[in-house]
Amino acid sequence: MKTDVLHAVRLARLDLTLVARNTTVMFNVLLLPLLMAWMFTQTQGGTDIAGVSGELFVLTGVPGLMLGFAVFINLVNSFTARREELVLKRLRGGQPSGPAVLGGAALGALALFLGQVVLLAIWMHRTDGVLPANVPLLLVAAALGVALFGLLAAAFSGITPNAELAQITVLPVILVMMIGAPVAYPADALPGPLGVVSNLLPVTPVVEIMRTGFLGADHISGSGEALSMAGQWVAALPSLGILVAWIAVAALLARWLFRWEPRHG
Template sequence: MTTITHEGRAEIRSAVLTDLKHAVRLARLDLKILSRNQTAMFTVLLLPLLMGWLFTRAGEGTIAGMPLEVFVLTGLPGVLPIYAVFVNLVNSFTARREELVLRRLRGGQTSAAGIFGGAVLGGAAVQLAQTALIVAWLQAVDGPRPANIPLLLLASVLGAGVFALLAAACSGLTRTTEHAQITVLPVLLVATIGAPLFTPLSAMPPQLAIPAGLIPSTPVVELVRTAVTGADFSGGAAERLTVAGQWLAALPSLGVLVVWLLVAGLAARWLFRWDPRRG
């Protein structure tokens, strides 16, 4: 059995701290660049919130025992990674690759983990800020307070990880930042329209519920909704659960997300490019 010496542990610790510092520095740079791009600011920050507002105005009544507006808002944080992470990072990765920034970073002291970590941190920061805004929105309409904050954070982190890896893979298929607006559309449309924002999976016909349950945004929406309301909507029951029951109800969605992490990771490893595309 291989043992790690004290010096080896010190080197690993130093490498991790260095990667973390680089990731934080790159995340701050990403947020600064995002703040200066009005188009990206609208797409990443305002579009999902506007979409949620339009959904809440789509009708009246109740869904799964709660007002339509509250039902939509409890699931809305689950689609934020599509915009704050996926759309944002496809543009960022593509622009940095074509401008040779990725090559310079890779050739310097920044590791691949630091580069990807910075990208995920920046997107996750935007996502968490939007989630906090939606939670405040829920309180303004007499909605529930988050019942399981650790589960909410876990869902946000896993969602950000999956869509960051998908963004890395998609950027490899994108020649320029102008083409990014086209290459993100299939994932954007499927992940947004297929997510159970407006209708729980249990209310969908089986021919729609099965494929909808397998897209990466659906388990994030279900985890977020369980974390916020403390109830399980995946099986048609909406009764409030204990904390242990909430984690038990979350297991199927967590399993789907873990599979997506593996699939997206393999796709990113295969398709992601450090050097500019030619031809």
């Protein structure tokens, strides 16, 4: 167990080094979500949503988009390319176990995601003077969100023929997340079927929990009521349960679809 953890940490450090050396990946994974956050905030100037400014509401929802880029797209590309180059096969045949290989990728993605969340927190503090109200809740939501989208990435890499087609494979998921995730509006405020879809998306509980943790108010039921630290955890329990259920589904999909060796035929 200890050896697997050490291997996962080493692989995560290697992943982060490779990302830092690739300017295209750095832009897509780190900067593009922040650029999209700025674009979303420009549509909410002067409005209040659920008791907070529109800009602040959007910024606290942007982690949902970041999961799509820093975790999902990044890992689908990484898993697919490494599978086709036989890297995954060699890693699995060496000292790291399968869980250590996947865990190392997830740890690297978690580090990237947390780095983006820190940048968001600085942005919010400079524009609205807001500091995160419940850091432990943010960390739990971040870890569960990365685990979920890491497993989904592993599953989607299994149905992606090669690295060149990875961008096409992930496109439907990213479009649904951009349109349906409650980034600029609460899920219940979206019209008709779109609101139903938004509530069913795996990214929605992550966004709602992180928004509650950032602002210290109930943005899960949508009331915006200020909550104590304990009250925030209680309010987040149903969404945490939904996340755990989604993780179980994603784990089954990953076990069924993920491939260690190149696809044939």
